[in-house]
Amino acid sequence: MKTSLSPEKAFQKIKHYCAYQERNHYEVREKLYGMGLFKKEVETLITRLIEEDYLNEARYAIQFAGGHFRLKKWGKIKIRFELRQKGVSDYNIKAALKEIDEADYLQVLSKLAREKWASLKAESPAGRHTRTTAFLLRKGYENNLIQEVIAAIY
Secondary structure (H helix, E strand, O other): OOOOOOHHHHHHHHHHHHHHOOOOHHHHHHHHHHOOOOHHHHHHHHHHHHHOOOOOHHHHHHHHHHHHHHHHOOOHHHHHHHHHHOOOOHHHHHHHHHOOOHHHHHHHHHHHHHHHHHHOOOOOHHHHHHHHHHHHHHHOOOHHHHHHHHHHHO
16 A cells, blocks of 8 residues: 655655656646645645746646657647647647747648658559648648648649
8 A cells, every 4th residue: 555645745756746847737636646645735735836836837838839849740730639638728728839830830741741752652642642641640730731731742
């Protein structure tokens, strides 16, 4: 059986957890419950973390969106979906997506499309079109932008 931490010890641990990397409210809440704390204690600690600026949903959303776009080359649809899964508010999701530069977004989409198109040399043009579109949809890009980029390649 797990032993529970005192709220003060748990607060020190969770402060380090939040300082190491941006976290969302859901992750922190689950971590605190995992430490054996009760609902009232968890809510009190989350309030303190927000007041002391260790926990900031807007900052988390911006960091998540920017990081997943730059590193994993995700589109806005996939980023929006993942942030919703993590319980981030729609307001913060919209603000985070606005931080992604539109020119960079289109440039990355175009580059991904060209690379995928080139990798499908053995396919017919229609097959290349279908598979490239499916790939970009899985990455979370908007269908109308995908069709424009593929039309420029085709």
